[in-house]
Amino acid sequence: MNRERYDRGLKIRKDVLGADYVDAAIQNADDFNRDLQGLVTEYAWGEIWSRPGLARRDRSLLNLAMLTALNRPHELKLHIRGALANGVTKDEIKEVFLQTAIYCGAPAAIDSFRAAKDVFKEMGV
Known part of the structure; x- marks a missing residue:
């Protein structure tokens, strides 16, 4: 190490x-x-994550899309919290999930919207 x-x-x-x-x-x-x-x-x-080529905010947006595509709800919830910490807005998260509905399928996006609603409720967002 x-x-x-x-x-x-x-x-x-x-x-x-x-x-x-x-x-x-x-x-x-x-x-x-x-x-x-x-x-x-x-x-x-x-x-x-420490590379200078992308901001943390951008990496968070990418992770939300990739975790939706991979159908990894546990990690998705974690990275929704991380995205908020990195300055991503609730509306931007919505836009990511709408984009994934087209490219990853509606069922994947529906699950991601559901996960986001749970996180937003827990965090009072």
């Missing part, structure tokens, strides 16, 4: 997803999934 990249990733991950969530994910890791937590923190967050 590259400690500098891991630490950079940990900071970004906490900034986007929230320190409580990230700390719990790492603390609750066990022998089976601890390596995955390290991999995600170091490479997804420390290598990719």
Whole structure:
């Protein structure tokens, strides 16, 4: 593990997803999934999310579309929260999901709208 990249990733991950969530994910890791937590923190967050080519806001918009296409509702809810933290508005999230309805299918977009409504309600957005 590259400690500098891991630490950079940990900071970004906490900034986007929230320190409580990230700390719990790492603390609750066990022998089976601890390596995955390290991999995600170091490479997804420390290598990719730290690149200068896209703003965090843009990366969040992309993640919402990709997670819709992949039908990953748990991760989608997490990244909806992250998108809001990165300055994405509720209306912009709606537009992403309308775009995915055309390119990924209505059922995928319907599930994403449903997930977003749950997050907005939980967060009072």
